[in-house]
Amino acid sequence: MRIKWFSLVRITGLVLVLTYHFFQTQFTGGFIGVDVFFTFSGFLITALMVDEFARSNNFKLMAFYGRRFYRIVPPLFIMVLVVLPLTYLINHDFVTNIGKQVAAALGFTTNYFEIATGGSYENKFIPHLFVHTWSLAIEMHFYILWGLIAWLVAKISQWLASGPRALTHFRWGLGILTTVYAVESFGMMFLGAGGLKDFSPVYFSSLTHCFPFFVGGLIGVLSGIKVQGPMYRWTTAHSNPIIVGLGMMISFILLVTMGYRMKFDALQTYQGGLLFATVLAGVMIYCARLLHDQTPNINEPRWITFLADVSYSVYLYHWPLYVIFSHIMVNWLAVLVTTVLSIVLSALSYYVLEPIIAGKQANVFGHTLTWRQLQLPVVGVGLLLAVNTVIVVKNAPQLSTLEQKLWVSGIYQDIDKIKTTHDAVLASVAPNKKQGAGKVNQTKTPGVSIIGDSVTLGTRSYLGDHVPNSNIDAEGDRTMDLAYKVMMSQQRSHTLRQYVVICIGTNALDDYEKQTMKLIHDLAPGHKLILMTPYNAQADADWNSSKLAVLERGLPAKYKFITVADWGKIAAQHPEIFNGTDGVHFGGIPAGDVLYAKVINQALQAAKKTPVK
Incomplete structure (x- = not known):
């Protein structure tokens, strides 16, 4: 029936x-x-x-x-x-x-x-x-x-x-x-x-x-x-x-x-x-x-x-x-x-x-x-x-090209973290020869600290070779609150370098504005901050990642020590680097590595003209 x-x-x-x-x-x-x-x-x-x-x-x-x-x-x-x-x-x-x-x-x-x-x-x-x-x-x-x-x-x-x-x-x-x-x-x-x-x-x-x-x-x-x-x-x-x-x-x-x-x-x-x-x-x-x-x-x-x-x-x-x-x-x-x-x-x-x-x-x-x-x-x-x-x-492969790249990058990052921790421990106990025994160097470490998510992790090896004097800490699914914890940890251990690049936002949560402002507020004086806008080919204007990008683009007008690396805008002009991907990651596509590093380096050049916090 x-x-x-x-x-x-x-x-x-x-x-x-x-x-x-x-x-x-x-x-x-x-x-x-x-x-x-x-x-x-x-x-x-x-x-x-x-x-x-x-x-x-x-x-x-x-x-x-x-x-x-x-x-x-x-x-x-x-x-x-x-x-x-x-x-x-x-x-x-x-x-x-x-x-x-x-x-x-x-x-x-x-x-x-x-x-x-x-x-x-x-x-x-x-x-x-x-x-x-x-x-x-x-x-x-x-x-x-x-x-x-x-x-x-x-x-x-x-x-x-x-x-x-x-x-x-x-x-x-x-x-x-x-x-x-x-x-x-x-x-x-x-x-x-x-x-x-x-x-x-x-x-x-x-x-x-x-x-x-x-x-x-x-x-x-x-x-x-x-x-x-x-x-x-x-x-x-x-x-x-x-x-x-x-x-x-x-x-x-x-x-x-x-x-x-x-x-x-x-x-x-x-x-x-x-x-x-x-x-x-x-x-x-x-x-x-x-x-x-x-x-x-x-x-x-x-x-x-x-x-x-x-x-x-x-x-x-x-x-x-x-x-x-x-x-x-x-x-x-x-x-x-x-x-x-x-x-x-x-x-x-x-x-x-x-x-x-x-x-x-x-x-x-x-x-x-x-x-x-x-x-x-x-x-x-x-x-x-x-x-x-x-x-x-x-x-069929057991791991995708991107997964392989993230896995290898993660191993190298762990090795770098061990070295960085080792250097930080030595720096904290060794007296500064120029200042004399008993005085600890409080000046900001020169160079670039890049804190990113899986997009950054996928291109980490290339970034390390093409962004001079840089230290990269990236992890999949990282949100702004987690990036804040990494930044504060480096800040406390005096390993946070003068230029701080935050490549976070694809995984933006509902409190993206609160977390971003918290990061800006708690960044110690003497640093310059570069915010890299996120990109997702599928995102609409009402997505948190899109709204975060709008927020970040308006911050340099209020905070002179902030520079925007507009990855969200530049990436949208080069859809070819996302062919065959999820529209967010380009791991394994050399042109994506080149463009990503170029956007960061251009922002670093622009940041040289801005004051420190």
Whole structure:
């Protein structure tokens, strides 16, 4: 039994997710589309469980697992095989560690793989091609456990009673458990998010992010599909298509609004935002179910049904295709090519390959296709793609060029720190010969102290050779408050040099202005400060990094000892140094090293004309 208007719920979830991935800086909260999918899956699976028990007074666990397997696994395998040949179009760095990514995707453990490797959709380096399969992992975990629990509840219900009473026990059992599990899961997310700066662990975890399934499951128990519950019958008697349609529309508008306003790195997202999105998805589902019964003479448009049919496979294809195409063409064209190709490949998968794999006939434009007709081309192409997968995995690097560069730079930096500490200790105990014994030299150490983040770390070796008399301290994910601690540590140990270059800001937090002013205020007299504006090719004007750059450009007018090295402006004029990168780091691209050092040296020349603090 196909319920009309459920397609709109699926399409809503798909559009939210696609818009988030395609236009992440504008549609910052579109990730809630996954919660729409989760809620709908929980509803549909649980409602079908109730229908099966009502029909046969039983729930067949292995048959349930079989249906889920054929719906989830074949499209996933096909997607992986089809996508990997396209990786030859982009930098080899994009297949870094691809074997583990493939294993995690096909093993339905991507969510925990991403937690372990520190990955996310907002990855700071090379995005994982299959990071989006984290949601399939949670979904599969839900199916396995919920199916087993439903089977146990069915057995207990059969033991307690028979006929309609057994169905009542089954409904009540599932209803209570969905409520308890939803509350527990959300409670774990609410408490677990407290104090986190990176929310990926609570977002990706099956334990903390399974509550949408159980909210949907509760709605499935209450409404059902063929077998309707008392609450659903009461709602049907006290509503009409206009009210129901309005409720569905308002929920959709609110979800889209949340897609524009919510942010992945905001605490309120995990302490209420995702739950509210789940509730809105539940309202859409319930209204769609009501609208089906209240519009018997209206047919769902065919294009809506088609998009709903292919929505799962479109979700599978769109992310890796977009990652690939967005690095070889402008964004609008990448979005267009990704969307069209995803739909075409998904239609081929859903209407032809999946039925054949499941042992059924495929119907394409009125023509029936069987396994015997497609056996040779399907097996032949499948073997070629499988061989290519082995080759790609075998030849994939374990570390990207940037990661290698950061790793090596980090080792050399640690060596330099040991030497610097050694020199500082000697300087602190040795008397200054010019001033006489017992007097410590308080003059500022000549030269340049560069304090930076991962961008600076990636070019550290080149900087050290091309910025005269410089000492570099750089680290990935460094924010302004952490840069302040490094500066103050060097200041206390008298190793902070006269020219202080702060290359921080790509990872700017909400308190960027407060931290920047604190750094300026606590810099000891006798120094000159150079602030290097951050650059991120994806950043909009409302990003913290962009607002920090605006703040920094205005500081020399107020503080004469400050000079701005406008990397944000200069880098934007040279997009070629970011080809094949994340738009922030250029590690491994020599032209980027040259330009970065040039911007710092020009600022140092300008700073010679300014007074010290």
